[in-house]
Amino acid sequence: MVETMPLNPQQDPTVFDTLLEPVQAYVEQQNQQRTLHHNETYSYGEFFRLLVFYFVSDIPSIALLIKTYLKKNLVSPALKLRYVPRSTFNDAFERFSPDLFRDVFVFLLSTISLHVVPELAALGVFYCMDGSLFPALCSMRWAEYRSTCQALKLHLCFELNRMIAVDFLVGTGKSSERDALRQMLAAGVTYIADRGYVCFRLFHDVLEAEAHLIFRMRANLQYEMQTLLTVQVPSAVRLVFRDITDQLISCSNDPYGHRYRLVTFWAGPIQFLLLTDRDDLTTFQVMLLYAYRWQVELIFRFLKRTMNGIHLIHHSQDGVTIQFSMLLIVSLLQLRLKQQAMSHHNQQEASESQEPNQSQEPEQRQESTKSSPETVIPVFHHLPSDQDLSHPYRFFEMIGKKLATYWKLGIHWLSTLRRILHYPFNDHALELLDSG
Numbered sequence: 001m002v003e004t005m006p007l008n009p010q011q012d013p014t015v016f017d018t019l020l021e022p023v024q025a026y027v028e029q030q031n032q033q034r035t036l037h038h039n040e041t042y043s044y045g046e047f048f049r050l051l052v053f054y055f056v057s058d059i060p061s062i063a064l065l066i067k068t069y070l071k072k073n074l075v076s077p078a079l080k081l082r083y084v085p086r087s088t089f090n091d092a093f094e095r096f097s098p099d100l101f102r103d104v105f106v107f108l109l110s111t112i113s114l115h116v117v118p119e120l121a122a123l124g125v126f127y128c129m130d131g132s133l134f135p136a137l138c139s140m141r142w143a144e145y146r147s148t149c150q151a152l153k154l155h156l157c158f159e160l161n162r163m164i165a166v167d168f169l170v171g172t173g174k175s176s177e178r179d180a181l182r183q184m185l186a187a188g189v190t191y192i193a194d195r196g197y198v199c200f201r202l203f204h205d206v207l208e209a210e211a212h213l214i215f216r217m218r219a220n221l222q223y224e225m226q227t228l229l230t231v232q233v234p235s236a237v238r239l240v241f242r243d244i245t246d247q248l249i250s251c252s253n254d255p256y257g258h259r260y261r262l263v264t265f266w267a268g269p270i271q272f273l274l275l276t277d278r279d280d281l282t283t284f285q286v287m288l289l290y291a292y293r294w295q296v297e298l299i300f301r302f303l304k305r306t307m308n309g310i311h312l313i314h315h316s317q318d319g320v321t322i323q324f325s326m327l328l329i330v331s332l333l334q335l336r337l338k339q340q341a342m343s344h345h346n347q348q349e350a351s352e353s354q355e356p357n358q359s360q361e362p363e364q365r366q367e368s369t370k371s372s373p374e375t376v377i378p379v380f381h382h383l384p385s386d387q388d389l390s391h392p393y394r395f396f397e398m399i400g401k402k403l404a405t406y407w408k409l410g411i412h413w414l415s416t417l418r419r420i421l422h423y424p425f426n427d428h429a430l431e432l433l434d435s436g
Helices: 015-033 044-057 062-070 086-095 098-111 118-123 177-184 200-208 235-239 283-291 294-306 317-353 362-368 394-406 411-419 427-435
Strands: 125-136 150-159 164-172 189-193 212-216 223-228 242-251 259-267 270-276
Touching (some): 015 044, 015 317, 044 062, 044 317, 062 086, 086 317, 098 317, 118 125, 125 177, 125 294, 150 177, 150 294, 164 177, 164 317, 270 283, 294 317, 317 427, 411 427
Parallel strands (some): 125 189, 189 212
Antiparallel strands (some): 125 150, 150 164, 212 270, 259 270
């Protein structure tokens, strides 16, 4: 049921309107530039808005949203969502091109302001690559996987600098992860991937694209050491990892004859072999960057479980592509709203802790205490030092806390957002979002 909105006579935009604000004008522009269907009664903008609400609201199924929540007026009128028949909603997946939604995703990536990890930015741009299977119905013949079941695969490119997905491809369960990476290659980026991407032809393609790599290799790697490098790691790290080596190598079965750098170490009972062409990184930086690769696994879990992405709302390939585009768009909008609320709160605290200079003119004092929700504040001030690593696991805890604070969309914060979507977006809403 709809909660009672706090008393506020002002016609402020709702929290839902503010969530949509970064893309609202662009979606309207797309709608104006489209060639309308001769009997179109359900607009692209309405369809987009309803999809955003569905993935934010955590309603278990689209049928429940349409046939119960919308048809019985259980959604607040402030959200401006009108009832549409299920058949009309399904037709929209065929009528509107998936390119429209991908364009919104690309536009959003290039226009919103999000926190970055400055130390990572100082080392370059880092993308983690991985693919994950999503179960499909047997009737979805295009999603070929096995003779006994169908599945599709989401290939995801995850940027570590801002901790967000920046590119994706939707393929069948049998689609190649290596081919997906080839299609998403960009110059200047360092790609981080697991053993499923190991292929000397792919390594060559990455280097030819003027990109870089940090890939985990299989234990049976055949190589010859050319130069033994100095291991550069904080002393406390040696308590966590053992038998750390750093060397320049050539691989006997590499037909392209490239020279690589190989960092090896043991973590408990597991040995890691990390191959890279980045000679400028320290040993510890290579190890830490690969450890960050786990973030791409976490976003798959977030998309599947937290955002209910494992439940496909349309079974055509275009429909599935639209769904994944919307999942990534909504996750970006939510992250932007969370960081906006945090920045507003932090700047309010800073303003309250500083007395205005009485020698300033009133206009100057007012300007000095203004806060901008879009301001990006730095997150990490330095890489872990030996002092930070006085306890062997302290650096993992320290980094984990920062990620949880600024980038994790926790279930409590998401529940708060769902509860106040129809609230006016004001200081009260910002306080609720920051406390959530």
